[in-house]
Amino acid sequence: MADSGFQLQGSGPEAYERYMVPVHCDALAEDLVERMQIRPGEAVLDVASGTGVVTRSAARRVGTLGRVLGIELNPAMIEVARKAAAFFDQVEFRAGSALELPVEDRQFDAVLCQQAIMFIPDRELAIREMFRALKPGGRVGLNVFRSLEHIPAFVCLVEALAKHASPSAAEFMRAPFVMESLAQMRALFEQAGFSNIEALIRVGEQRYPSVEHFVRYETLNIPDPEIQSEALQQALTREMELLCQGQVDDRGVIFPVQQFVVTAER
DSSP, rough: OOOOOOOOOOOOOHHHIIIIIIIHEEEEEEEEHHHHTTOOOOEEEEEEETTTTTHHHHHHHTTTTTTOOOOOOOOEHHHHHHHHHTTTEEEEEEBTTBBOOOSSSTTEEEEEEEEGGGSSOOOHHHHHHHHHEEEEEEEEEEEEEEGGOOOHHHHHHHHHHHHHHOOOHHHHHHHTTBBHHHHHHHHHHHHHHHHEEEEEEEEEEEEEEEEEHHHHHHHTTSOOOOGSSSHHHHHHHHHHHHHHHGEEEEEEEEEEEEEEEEEEEE
């Protein structure tokens, strides 16, 4: 990638933490923790915690008298998360599934889950497990992207990948955007027994320094090494510059992004 002057370093979870978290995850994590009104001294569970962006945000709120436990299925993600949270004594990461949380009943004041429910094979069971982990009166908060038509940047990227890469690459990029309605989200929590459910649409934005940055960042996790070849990256960038020219301004490229945010109480 020397021709562009844009060099990505690391791979897998390390690259995710370095490049994707600042663009996608930091602001969403702060928003979720703020909505949940996480307080000093509370016990918080972060389900499908990834590299720990929500875990760290919650840890800053609970302080040294509280605790935050991150549950993550991927050991490589946990390794990166532990390094990133090394200075938080109140943080612990534990390997486990959202479908069988390795925690006792009624242990937590709040349960959080950021941009993960769409990947969990049994969403109803996952929400019931969150309910089980909460103390009576405890709160749950979850965010997740809306379906693809509400995320125009990725509508364009899926089109570009289908044209220049492969159907499998396009389908991989489409995978996170499957949650279709507020009714669908609300039903998950109603069926689990939650009350005081609030289901909202959050409209935000994502900014990248350039279309090239957008393409390189967002194709990092596609499990096909050919995607990162210079020729294909250039072809995707050229296609995206045509498709997204109306989103380019003097500071780069900016896209609207919609997600569902659900909060509820046990």
